[in-house]
Amino acid sequence: MDYPVLVETLRSALESDSTHLIREQLEDVHPADYAAALTEFVPSDLWKLLTVLPRADQAEVFGYLPAEVQVELAISISRRKLSPIIRQMSSDERADLFNRLTDEQRDSLLPALAHAEREDLLRLTAHEEGTAGAIMTSDYALVPPDLTVLEALEVLRREAPDKETIYSSYVVDKARQLIGVVSLRDLILAPVSMQVDELINHDPIFAHVDMPQEEVAALIAKYDLLALPIINDEHQMVGIVTYDDAMDVVQQEATEDFHKTATIGKLESSVKDASISLLYRKRVFWLVLLVFGNIFSGAGIAYFEETIASYLALLFFLPLLIASSGNAGAQSGTLMVRALATGDIKLRDWGSLLAKECLVAGLLGVTMSVAVVGLGYWRGGYDIALVVAFTMMLVVMVGSLIGLSLPFLLSRFNMDPATASGPLITSIADVAGVLLYFSIATWYLGL
């Protein structure tokens, strides 16, 4: 069903007071679509449209609602009404919601949960944001190794409704330490009388609760996993991270890096929902900071005022030279930042990449030099043409090497290479460009 049609159907159901019919009309609508349509309504109507669904669907649709809307409902709907939904949510989504509430709001909702759920929730919300622990779910399926395949399938059948996935089940020992993993595919393929023991992969890929979420996502992507088991310091299994959460992490980390390379701080909401004050705060810091970087370029120009006064024609080429230096730097910088983020290159690759970059930058420098030499001759004659062409070659090379090296340097000192953003590299390349240009001019023109 199309989105506008869906919203219209819901709206007219509300108006004609026939929301009880929705359940059958919209049986095949995906929970994600239903949730998206719900965001068009005010909380009271939204709540009415949500609660006509079967109980299990309510929790699923609620899980797909944007975080802000979930919080809004958690605050505005009474605990008694909300608690059945909260209890049915998957454990990681519930933990996400609680992380966004104030202490007071949490305290008011916690009594709605059973003791075991409460313990589980407190454990899940204890992990630092951005780690495996913060995105994992504790709704995974365990299977005892001493059963037959038939018995194991029976166990999964009983457990399935509460589990995030039953396509991978895990085997733990008495101390809850992870022993291995069994896929449902293998269970289905095996003779029903076989022991589960024989199907276990004893060397499963796993991650520690403290692993940064981007590394978790990279493991899942590399090994094409449906779910990655997460262990604590004692090698005990404490949760799983599923492929769909990994996909969200990949998107989110890429967005963060995009913003960082344009000197924008981490936004907690989408740019559409972000407030004016949030956008201002996330942008102003680097914008002001870079002003002071550019003062060096200004000072460079001031230092060479005499040269400039004698050859005003030199100024024509200033924007072109410093921009080319900055652009070449942004190119090689971005190549490195992205390749470091995806794991394509490592710190130790710096040397070989530097050697290659020298050649590429040399070629680019010569090309750019050829591209401007005619312009130089036309605007300023033979001498200026030579100065401009030679400077161009040099600044493109210098810009490229700065762009290549800065991300490695930051990485080396455990800072995020994405901070070596376009604007930062451009500012540094600008200073280098100004100094090189006027030094060469002063020297060659004999001033």
Place this chain on the structure above:
Amino acid sequence: MDYPVLVETLRSALESDSTHLIREQLEDVHPADYAAALTEFVPSDLWKLLTVLPRADQAEVFGYLPAEVQVELAISISRRKLSPIIRQMSSDERADLFNRLTDEQRDSLLPALAHAEREDLLRLTAHEEGTAGAIMTSDYALVPPDLTVLEALEVLRREAPDKETIYSSYVVDKARQLIGVVSLRDLILAPVSMQVDELINHDPIFAHVDMPQEEVAALIAKYDLLALPIINDEHQMVGIVTYDDAMDVVQQEATEDFHKTATIGKLESSVKDASISLLYRKRVFWLVLLVFGNIFSGAGIAYFEETIASYLALLFFLPLLIASSGNAGAQSGTLMVRALATGDIKLRDWGSLLAKECLVAGLLGVTMSVAVVGLGYWRGGYDIALVVAFTMMLVVMVGSLIGLSLPFLLSRFNMDPATASGPLITSIADVAGVLLYFSIATWYLGL
């Protein structure tokens, strides 16, 4: 097993001529890790280490090898030896490999395949790169709707070894048109005597073969799907795209957009493996093109030569003003480019975002203006301070609005908004900055 240990084990097995023992030693090593370790060896050794594995594992490890290595083997190993592996590969990986071979190489390998595989391969490789058709696999499981659950599980058990996934099975009618989808989870949960018919989701999410791959990945991410069925013009089912391929697409598209925003063309290989000539070609185009953009800035400066000659102190602030304009533009441009790519915002949001941006840019402009007014007074006195502060406010606002609007403009004309890169926005903002600065100065200083 650690990567260096694994490589060492393989190396010593080769040296002591005991590769036949590897099979047991490395039973639990993941195929992805085995493949990664193999890339450390020359083709003949690689081949030796690959073919000691059981047949089914050979194809899986081969599938994890980097594309260049696959092609190298396809060329250097005789068809008779290679064909068993090629036959066992999953259909989408086989199609990828064939897409990278020359016509001659394809013709030499095709006879190695059975008739049905050959037909399938030709169908899969016929789709344009970057579409659903190009990344889908034809190894999906079909289940007839008129069976009981028990019978359906038996069908899946028989089909499983050849299928990419059995966790989602599809139901088609006599004309092979897609009717619905059944999850293995539902089959496992249902009573064995139930009809499959009752478990079918009749309104499955699906995509057309021509859908761009980034939209396919977005659908899979939005609905948390394991696999997305792909249909042709006649609504016939022709394949599925699985979550792991979608994850690769998300990574790859983000990388492409990163590179584009730094004016780097599409790289077919990782930056580590890219040749010098490839890197040069992908970078030189925009670098040269932007030179001509910057000529306008130069011309702007030349036009105001008289103003500059009278007030050389103005030059000190030139880099600072045009860089700030460019940086503000890069910030808002990047915010838009990324939000358009992830679907967070649509073309129709331009109006409301523009209104918000005007306020944010205004605040940023005022802040930046305050940040430089003291500097202006110190370097050039009261008049210059006023000119610089006023210009700063204006250029930050103008830069931001250019950055915001350009991606929408490109999108409107069906061009990729990522082309509205930092360097392009910076160049345009530079020109605006130069003209505004010297116009205001000329006017205010009464020249």
